[in-house]
Amino acid sequence: MDKEVLLGKELSNLYAINKQVHQYFENSDVSFLSERRQQAIKDYINFSAKNEESVAEMLRSLHINPGNTIDSIINEITENLNEITQQKKNNEALNGLGYMMSFNRLVSYHKANVINIEFIMDELEEVKKG
Template sequence: MKKDELMGKELANLYAMAKQVNQFFADRTISFLSDYSHGLLSQYRAVSRNNENQVLESLRRLEINPGNTVDSVVREILENLNDILSKKDLEDDVREMAFVMSLNRLVHYHMASMANLEYGTEAL
């Protein structure tokens, strides 16, 4: 594998991550979040939507088809978030804490992928 191929795979993975996140949060209202946590989520959703569009354009320019790539780590975090959303037996403050902790994992995993692309671009 060459460096440009590795970068193509990383770019396709970043696209998959953003697409999964955007599909998960589309038309979803989370009523138990505080205004602050809701603001954090709104900011992340906006970044992820923008990221999906920008990465898709880059993939098209590079003539890379991401196919149906799914990031297994993102899938696991989103499953955890879904479990938290469906648990009605938890107090709202506990649900919020669990949700934000999982959201932080997701955001930082997303950031790590973008850092990998930045590093790879510099290494080319």
């Protein structure tokens, strides 16, 4: 596998992450969280939506169709977030903390994927220079 193929696979994965994030939070009830935490989630959703558009453009320019790519780690994290929201009536403070810890994992995983793409793109740029 060459670096351009690897870039395509990583971009497809990032596209899937953005899509799954959008799908999960589209109907997610986070009203049990503080206003500040709700705003952090809204900001993340907006970032993810913009990122999805730019990744889709990059995929089109590489003539890659991401298809129905699904990220299993995002699935696990969003399932966990969903379980927490189902339990929110029991102990809102503790559930809010657990929710934000899982949310932080989601954001960190998403960020790691963006960093990996930047790394591959830097490698491709070095090849072009060298």
